[in-house]
Structures are given as structure tokens and as C-alpha cells.
Amino acid sequence: MISEVIADTKDKMEKAVEHAHEEFGNIRTGRAxxxxxxxxxxxxxxxxxxLGQLASLQQPEARMLVITPYDKSALKEIEKTIVSHPNLGVTPTNDGSLIRVVMPELTKERRQEYVKLARDKAEDARIAVRNIRRKSKSDLEALKDEIGEDDIARGEKELDKITKSFVDRIDEALKAKEADLLEV
Structure with missing residues (x-):
């Protein structure tokens, strides 16, 4: 029973870390x-x-992205969506068959804003992992009548180790993203 709770906890925490990686991927750096x-x-x-279902996305250069829609009639809507997105800050170029997006250089202030955003996303992921731990701990305590307190204590220690390892993974991902953002 404890092993089932631990396995379920690991799965949920793994998903939280994957979500954090996806969120970090959505924070732009100076590269496309x-x-x-x-x-x-x-x-x-x-x-x-x-957009990934409407067009192919290629990166021919470090700061350029080429978007080729599968259906040319979607060009205007794709361009309008990119222009109107507040976090991108880019101006696409439409040549009638594809869209080119050149990522501008980031200013120091903008880089700092993105670092702060990355830290917020990391903290959200840590909170999610801790909430999963809290739920699993209450699940273990609910098993008190069926198994001994020593087994519960061992299970809680295992939960603590797992939680620490997942929080460490989030911190490592954050460090890598910060280094990526601050690289000029």
C-alpha cells in the first residue's frame, strides 16, 4: 500500500517537473x-x-524563425495572432507563402523581467510538488489503522527524499534557464 502511494506520488511529481520545463520553454530568450x-x-x-497544428516551424538562424502554414489561407490569422501576443514582442514579415519572425535582442531590463518570471514559474512548480507531498502524506496517515506507525514513518521519510529530489530538479532547470536568459 505504501509503495502504491509512493509510486503515485512520483508520477504526479514527474508531471509537475515536466510542466515546469514546458513553462520555462515558453519564456523567450534572445534566440528564436x-x-x-x-x-x-x-x-x-x-x-x-x-500554431503547431497549422504550420511547420523552422529555425534557419539563431534569431530567426520561419513559419510555413499548411493552408495558405491561414497566413493572415497566424500573422495577426503573433502580432497581438503580448509576451513575444516581435513583428512578423509575411511574404505571401510564409512568415519570417526575427527575434530582437533583449535589453538588460527585459532579461531581468524574464528571470523574475522564470523564478515565479519555478516557485509555482515547487508549490505543486509540495502540495502533492502533502496529499500523499495524508494518504499515508489514512493507512495508520491497516499498517504500523513505523511503516508510516518510513514512508514519510521516503516521501521527503522524493520531494527533495524533485525540488532539486526544478532548481537545476531554473538555474539553466537563468543562465540562458542572462547570456548575451
């Missing part, structure tokens, strides 16, 4: 990253559709 645009929702025949 297809992940920034992949999940933009474009109005396509009245339905919000992720």
Missing part, C-alpha cells in the same frame, strides 16, 4: 525557439487551433 510559438492559439475557421 519554436516552442514559444508552438502553443499559440490561432483562430482557424472559428476554432482556436495551436
Amino acid at each position: 525557439n519554436p516552442a514559444l510559438f508552438d502553443r499559440l492559439n490561432v483562430e482557424y475557421y472559428g476554432t482556436p487551433t495551436p
Whole structure:
């Protein structure tokens, strides 16, 4: 029973860490990253559709992204969505068959804002991991009648070790993202 709670906890914490990595991928650096645009929702025949499903995204240069829509009629909507997105701060160039997006250099202030945003996302992920731990701990305590207190204590120690390892993974991802953001 304890092993089931521990396994369930690991799965949920793994998902929290994966979500943190996705969130970090959505914070832009000075380079073009297809992940920034992949999940933009474009109005396509009245339905919000992720850009990754409407077009191919290539990165021919470090700061340039080329978006080639599968359906040319979606060009204007894709361009409008990119222009209107507040966190990107880019101006796309539409040549009639594809869209080029050149990422501008980040100012020092903007880099600091993105670092702060990354720290906020990391803290959200840490909170999620701690909430998962809290829930698992209450699940273990609910088993007190069926198994001994020593087993519960061992399970809680295992939970603490698992929680620390996942929080450490989030911190490492944050360090890597900060280094990426502050790199000029």
C-alpha cells in the first residue's frame, strides 16, 4: 500500500517537473525557439487551433524563425495572432507563402523581467510538488489503522527524499534557464 502511494506520488511529481520545463520553454530568450510559438492559439475557421497544428516551424538562424502554414489561407490569422501576443514582442514579415519572425535582442531590463518570471514559474512548480507531498502524506496517515506507525514513518521519510529530489530538479532547470536568459 505504501509503495502504491509512493509510486503515485512520483508520477504526479514527474508531471509537475515536466510542466515546469514546458513553462520555462515558453519564456523567450534572445534566440528564436519554436516552442514559444508552438502553443499559440490561432483562430482557424472559428476554432482556436495551436500554431503547431497549422504550420511547420523552422529555425534557419539563431534569431530567426520561419513559419510555413499548411493552408495558405491561414497566413493572415497566424500573422495577426503573433502580432497581438503580448509576451513575444516581435513583428512578423509575411511574404505571401510564409512568415519570417526575427527575434530582437533583449535589453538588460527585459532579461531581468524574464528571470523574475522564470523564478515565479519555478516557485509555482515547487508549490505543486509540495502540495502533492502533502496529499500523499495524508494518504499515508489514512493507512495508520491497516499498517504500523513505523511503516508510516518510513514512508514519510521516503516521501521527503522524493520531494527533495524533485525540488532539486526544478532548481537545476531554473538555474539553466537563468543562465540562458542572462547570456548575451
